Amino acid sequence: MPKRTISRELLNILACPVCKKDLKLKKNELICTGCSNRYPIVDGIPYLLPPELMPEKYRRGKRARSRR
Ligand SMILES: [Zn+2]
Numbered sequence: 807m808p809k810r811t812i813s814r815e816l817l818n819i820l821a822c823p824v825c826k827k828d829l830k831l832k833k834n835e836l837i838c839t840g841c842s843n844r845y846p847i848v849d850g851i852p853y854l855l856p857p858e859l860m861p862e863k864y865r866r867g868k869r870a871r872s873r874r
Contacts (some may be wrong), residue, residue, distance in 0.1 A: 812852060823854050 811834065820829050820836065831872030836845040836852055846853050846864045853864055862865075 812847060814849060816852075820854065821851060824856050 808874070811830065816822055817829065817831055821827065822829055822838040822840055822843060825838065825840040827837055827838055829836040834847045836847065843857055853860065
């Protein structure tokens with residue numbers, strides 16, 4: 807299984823959509839150094855969405871609500 811992650815160059819230009827601070831890469835997520843929001847990287851694509859816009863399946867909420 808190839809590990810897909812993002813390049814350093816890309817990481818350098820990315821910023822937190824909430825507070826515009828730098829992000830640090832941890833395994834397959836980006837973690838904001840400012841507000842500590844976490845953004846998943848899916849197939850090499852970082853999902854830089856504010857938590858309220860994040861698709862439910864990528865949320866790391868305490869209660870994962872499944873519909874139906
Ligand atoms: Zn932030």
